Amino acid sequence: MTQDTSTRTHCPYCALQCAMHLQPGDDGTLTARPADFPTNRGGLCRKGWTSAEVLTVPDRLTRPLMRKDRNADLVEVDWDTALDHIAERLLTLRAESGPDTVSVFGSGGLTNEKSYTLGKFARLALGTSQIDYNGRFCMSSAAAGSVKAFGLDRGMPFPLTDVGTSEVVLLAGANPAETMPPMMGHLSAPTLIVIDPRRSATAQAALAGGGMHLAPRPGTDLALALGLLHAAHIGGHTDHDYVAARTTDFDRAWEHAAAWWPEHTEQVTGVPATQIRAAADLLGRAAAHRSAYILTGRGTEQHSKGTDTVSAWINLALALGLPGRQGSGYGCITGQGNGQGGREHGQKADQLPGYRKIDDPAARAHVAGVWGVDPDTLPGPGRSAFELLDALGDGGGPRAMLLFGSNPAVSAPDADHVRARIASLDFLVAADFVLSETAAMADVVLPTTQWAEESGTMTNLEGRILRRNRATAPPEGVRTDLEILSALATRLGQPAQRFPTDPDTVLAELGRASSGGAADYSGATPQRLDDGEALYWPVRAGSAPTPRLFLDSFAHPDGRARFQAVEHRPPAEDTDPDYPLLATTGRLMGHYQSGAQTRRVDELTAAEPDAYVEVHPDTAARAGLAHGQWARLTSRRGHTRARVRLTPTARLDTVFVPFHYAGEQAANNLTNPALDPTSRMPEFKVAAVRLEPDPAP
The missing domain is CATH 2.40.40.20 (Barwin-like endoglucanases)
Structure with missing residues (x-):
């Protein structure tokens, strides 16, 4: 009998976090093959199948790189030289201009342990308020809309497997057939209504399965959501008992939707009124059976009115009586691998671990107690991601930045402008595994381990905490982000024990810091994870996890969900003869x-x-x-x-x-x-x- 030497872990890419086995070959390289797991059900997409090849790309960095001055080339140096230089420059800049002259930019791809430590490092070792992350470009509108409506943000407040048992699923601005192909297995039985300006692969699948594709003009999703609410309400699909018992402010929301009869909505969105009524009826009939879901993605959220647009989709879901009932609901399809966990534990400019607000005195006192510092020493809220990038260097903001797992020279909006801001920094440090477009601009580049070379936890699109297991040793000379942050923290004057490098030790501290918070991980222990328990947060110490939120009440003090009074407004810019x-x-x-x-x-x-x-x-x-x-x-x-x-x-x-x-x-x-x-x-x-x-x- 051949011994199985493979390691079970999860894919490094999207928030579906497909399970896989990594099998070592005779030459030491790994091969990925799918493993059975509720989200991917034994499938992988093209990216997942080839994911192990990223570990051995020819330009993989294995030694720190440093410039002698801004005009010099990057050359290899040893770790002590690189870390000493970083600490010296940061201390000098901080002495000259104060702690907020140094900034930190993180990632929704970092593990929970890294995300937590990065936020702690920024606020304790650097003393800066200037930290945010690329997840601001991903989930922030859906998070804000969910907090307004439900009092809590967990992308999907139910397991993905629930969706596959429903009659109808409306997908607004999501294209899982291309972005998360294994998810389509959960969408094969329901009839799909796809909202997308383009005939995406998901829209094609919807039409092939007898569903619908509504193609609004870009920037008019909010108007379409108002029009669907109007058609659903006039069509008799509002669940009045649910609205009366479990929500507030329907009348205020209806005041705005009342004007959006389908013919008016057609004039603004380009979606025919007949399609709007048909979609509302299809969704409404399924809702009457408590068998419908509304799911949103980046297409409907990445707008200058994204929060209001999400609120409009949630209003529709609430009117139909979907959230907080098993078999139906509203959810957001998280994008990045740890887009959910990455925003819960301190990378965002306004947050502390456990989804606590950084300007809440009780939250500051709790987290400061875990960290062993005076709450008054913690900085307050900083700039959001683009505002931080826009302020860099000669933009009048931070003069230095430490970058972990992100590539804003490509991923940020108005990228030419962002590259100019980055180039104007006095000092840039990037921790990466290759010279990404942003890392190539850095003064120091630190080579980091990759997903299969380290352990840690991720939180997938359902709010389920997952164990990522180390499958192979990293190349010689490469360090983990936890090791890098610990080494820098001690050079900046922090006690070594404050920044542990063992992921399980960090997870235990994260549990204490998040305990009692909205995103409580205090019961997410290595033992429970290794035993395969499905740990959906909140998972409090000694308590069962919470796969389905809101079944009894919503997270507002009165237990009710809030309708939001939202109105359509045009995009931030429109066409003209020069830009038609x-x-x-x-x-x-x-x-x-x-x-x-x-x-x-x-x-x-x-x-x-x-x-x-x-x-x-x-x-x-x-x-x-x-x-x-x-x-x-x-x-x-x-x-x-x-x-x-x-x-x-x-x-x-x-x-x-x-x-x-x-x-x-x-x-x-x-x-x-x-x-x-x-x-x-x-x-x-x-x-x-x-x-x-x-x-x-």
């Missing part, structure tokens, strides 16, 4: 985030080597473009190059570009940094552009 088209962005099946990982995997780059612009043939013809030709897209902020991909189902007024590419192919050269007033989410999904043949060879 709307560009929207999104993901591809074969790539992930800024592409720093996936663009280094041969199979994935061979499948999608270049950025493309998806455009209707008539729109392309008016611009003098043919299929496969290089085009230039220009917005009021910058331009990008992409190959033309003719798509007869595309809207005539809309083009689509994926955001995984860098340099002149970076979609975020176009995007608008206009911010949602509540979530501080930038408007990634609507940019006015012009399309023309690319003048470059």
Whole structure:
């Protein structure tokens, strides 16, 4: 009998966190194969199958790199030289300009232990309020909308397996057929209603299964949600008993939705009134059987009115009586691998561990007690992600930044401007495994371990805490982020025991720091995780986990959910004769985030080597473009190059570009940094552009 030497763990990419086995070969390299788990049910997407190849890419960093001065090249140095230099520069800058002159930028891909330690490091070792993370660009609008409505944000407040048993699922701005292919197994039985400006793979699947695709003009999702609420209410689908018993403020929300009869909604969104009524009836009939879900994704959330848009979808769900009932509900499809856990434990500018608010005196006292410091020494709230990037260097804000697991030179909106802000820093440190586009700009680059070379926990899209197991040793000379933060903290004057490097020790402390908070992890012990227990938070010490939230009451003091009075407003910018088209962005099946990982995997780059612009043939013809030709897209902020991909189902007024590419192919050269007033989410999904043949060879 052959001994199984594989390690069971979870995929490094999206928040589905598919289970997999990593099998070592004779040459020491790992091969990924799927494992059975509720979210992926024994499946993997193309990225998951090839995930182990990222560990051995040719340009993997194994020694620290440092510049002697800003104009010099990066050269290899030893760890002590690099860490000593970082500490000296940070101490000097802090002495000159105060603690907020140093900033930290984290990631929704870091483990819970890293996220927690990064927030603790910023506030104790650096004393800075200037910390945020790239998850601000992912889940912030949905989180803000959920907190307003329910008093608590957990992306999906129910297991994903529940969704597969329902009759109807409405997907607003989500394309799991490409972004999370194994999730489609849970969506094969329900009838799908897909809200998306483009005929995505998910929209095609909906139509093939007898469902619906509603294609609104980009930036009008809020109007469409109001129109669907109007049609559902007038059509007799409102659950009046539920609304009376479990919610407040329906009348205020209805005052706004009352004006959005389907014909009016059609004029604004372009979605036919007949489709709006049919979708409301389809969803309403399933809701009457307590067998319907509304799920939102980035397409409907990444707007300067993203929080209000999410609130409008939640209003629809509440009117139909979906949330807080088994078999139905509202949820958000989290994007990044630890997008949920990453925002719960201190990376966000306004939060402390356990989803506590940093300006809450009781929260500060609790966390300071765990950390062994005076609460008055903790800084207050800082800038949100784009506002932090916008203020860097000669923008009048921090003069230094420490970057962990993020690539904002590609992923941030108005990327040309962000790159200029980063370049103006006095000092930039990046911890990464390759020279990403941002790491290549750094003064010091620290080589870090990757997902299969370390252990820790992640929290998936359902709020389930998962164990990531180490499957192989890292290359010689590479350190974990926990080791890097500990070494820097001691050089900055912190006691060594305050920053442990063992993930299980950090998890235990995280449990104490989060205990009693909204996201309570105090019962998430290594033993329970290793035993395979399904630990959905809140999971308090000595208590059972909570797979389904809100069944008895919502998290507001009176136990009721809140309708929100929201109104449609136009996007932050519109078209004009110079910029006659709307560009929207999104993901591809074969790539992930800024592409720093996936663009280094041969199979994935061979499948999608270049950025493309998806455009209707008539729109392309008016611009003098043919299929496969290089085009230039220009917005009021910058331009990008992409190959033309003719798509007869595309809207005539809309083009689509994926955001995984860098340099002149970076979609975020176009995007608008206009911010949602509540979530501080930038408007990634609507940019006015012009399309023309690319003048470059």
